[in-house]
Amino acid sequence: MQGKRILLIVGGGIAAYKACELVRLIRKRGGSVRCVLTKGGEHFVTPMTLAALSGQEAHTSLWSLKDEVEMGHIELSRAADLVVVCPASADLIAKMAAGLADDLATTLLLATDKPVLAVPAMNVRMWVHSATRRNVARLREDGVQVMEPDEGEMACGEFGPGRLPEPEAILKAIEASFGASGGALAGKHVIVTAGPTHEPIDPVRVIANRSSGRQGFAIAAALRQLGARVTLVSGPVSLATPAGADRIDIETAREMAAAVDRALPADAAILVAAVADWRVEPSAEKLKKADGPPMLDWEINPDILGLLDGDEQRPGLLVGFAAETSNVIDRARAKLAAKGADWIVANDVSGDVMGGEDNQVHLVTADGIESWPKMGKDAVAARLAQRVAEHLAKANLLEKK
Ligand code: CTP
Numbered sequence: 001m002q003g004k005r006i007l008l009i010v011g012g013g014i015a016a017y018k019a020c021e022l023v024r025l026i027r028k029r030g031g032s033v034r035c036v037l038t039k040g041g042e043h044f045v046t047p048m049t050l051a052a053l054s055g056q057e058a059h060t061s062l063w064s065l066k067d068e069v070e071m072g073h074i075e076l077s078r079a080a081d082l083v084v085v086c087p088a089s090a091d092l093i094a095k096m097a098a099g100l101a102d103d104l105a106t107t108l109l110l111a112t113d114k115p116v117l118a119v120p121a122m123n124v125r126m127w128v129h130s131a132t133r134r135n136v137a138r139l140r141e142d143g144v145q146v147m148e149p150d151e152g153e154m155a156c157g158e159f160g161p162g163r164l165p166e167p168e169a170i171l172k173a174i175e176a177s178f179g180a181s182g183g184a185l186a187g188k189h190v191i192v193t194a195g196p197t198h199e200p201i202d203p204v205r206v207i208a209n210r211s212s213g214r215q216g217f218a219i220a221a222a223l224r225q226l227g228a229r230v231t232l233v234s235g236p237v238s239l240a241t242p243a244g245a246d247r248i249d250i251e252t253a254r255e256m257a258a259a260v261d262r263a264l265p266a267d268a269a270i271l272v273a274a275v276a277d278w279r280v281e282p283s284a285e286k287l288k289k290a291d292g293p294p295m296l297d298w299e300i301n302p303d304i305l306g307l308l309d310g311d312e313q314r315p316g317l318l319v320g321f322a323a324e325t326s327n328v329i330d331r332a333r334a335k336l337a338a339k340g341a342d343w344i345v346a347n348d349v350s351g352d353v354m355g356g357e358d359n360q361v362h363l364v365t366a367d368g369i370e371s372w373p374k375m376g377k378d379a380v381a382a383r384l385a386q387r388v389a390e391h392l393a394k395a396n397l398l399e400k401k
Helices: 016-028 047-054 065-070 073-078 090-098 104-111 124-128 130-141 167-177 214-225 253-263 304-310 328-339 377-400
Strands: 005-010 032-037 082-088 116-120 150-153 159-163 189-194 229-234 246-249 268-271 278-280 298-300 317-324 343-348 361-365 368-371
Touching: 005 016, 005 047, 005 104, 016 032, 016 047, 016 082, 016 167, 032 047, 032 104, 073 104, 082 090, 082 104, 082 167, 090 104, 090 116, 090 130, 116 167, 124 130, 124 159, 167 214, 189 214, 189 253, 214 229, 214 268, 214 377, 229 253, 253 304, 268 304, 268 377, 304 317, 304 328, 317 328, 317 377, 328 343, 328 361, 361 377
Parallel strands: 005 032, 005 082, 082 116, 189 229, 189 268, 229 246, 268 317, 317 343
Antiparallel strands: 150 159, 278 298, 343 361, 361 368
């Protein structure tokens, strides 16, 4: 964050006051902030407040002659390392998705060539409205990082997703987007697989599993925070892409195998996905109940971990996950040997781990077994990313000797 320049666009909404705290936090970390307010934003915080907190003039109008002389709007949009839209109201998100440029904020957003992070805040109904869903999906396709809003009681009295994330969480996302330089994994490429796969039976039915993708996404985020380039190959999940990760969405095991193969070479691969072991040749027509229970002709899916081990571009560090419901450690040991992985992270999924918040894992390597205490999936991810960084640093040293 040290020396980074952030252009903060403050949209309209009661959450705008939290932008003030964000300015303070960014400056505390050594970053600088230049603020722009939309008309709506001005109803909730004043340019004066933001100017005082940021130590720089806050801008509101596209037509301010003074701004054009001292700094044109194009220049303003480029003289930043990152553009943060916070809060991003439903209206501002819609304008961004449509590419409108009818005020200073939207003009800057259209003119910028810098990464953009949008932090939504709005009423829950507005957030789940199909128009907003469409606009957010469009923005993500366009490469804008859109954070997921928090869930909870809202200023309007309703409950659900739509609250602005806490300023500390926004700061984390900002730091992660700068992660690529200077971290312990800078210059390293890591492939992460996450989520379930869906294997079609017919045009409307799939074979799926309960994986939420949370552990894999948390690992991708933790690796990004250490500066790795991360390719995240994900099955169907409803999770936001960790800041700065290159995400590839797939549905089937075979698509996942192909995406992983295309992402090579990599320094490490961490395969967290719950890949379906079998598939069937899907029927082109919807199966009809009247025809009786279908006889499914099962075929074995490619084992992505096994294939990577045999690949001539095998990543230097190959990490598998083993979700077991009994004999966790013995089975993980057997998987380590059978799949040719360097590490297996084993967990007991007999409880509510799949889809839950916490995880209790054992790290199984050729050197032995380490049982980590039960902790949140983010903490497991941070610890694992740290271990990957240490391992790759050691491997680098050995190579140099
Ligand atoms: N895996 C994979 N490709 C598959 C199946 C599994 O890459 N077709 C990976 C998973 O991402 C995980 C590891 O292999 O990292 C172990 O997955 P798991 O489902 O526990 O192992 P399986 O080999 O499928 O064994 P089983 O289901 O019989 O326990």
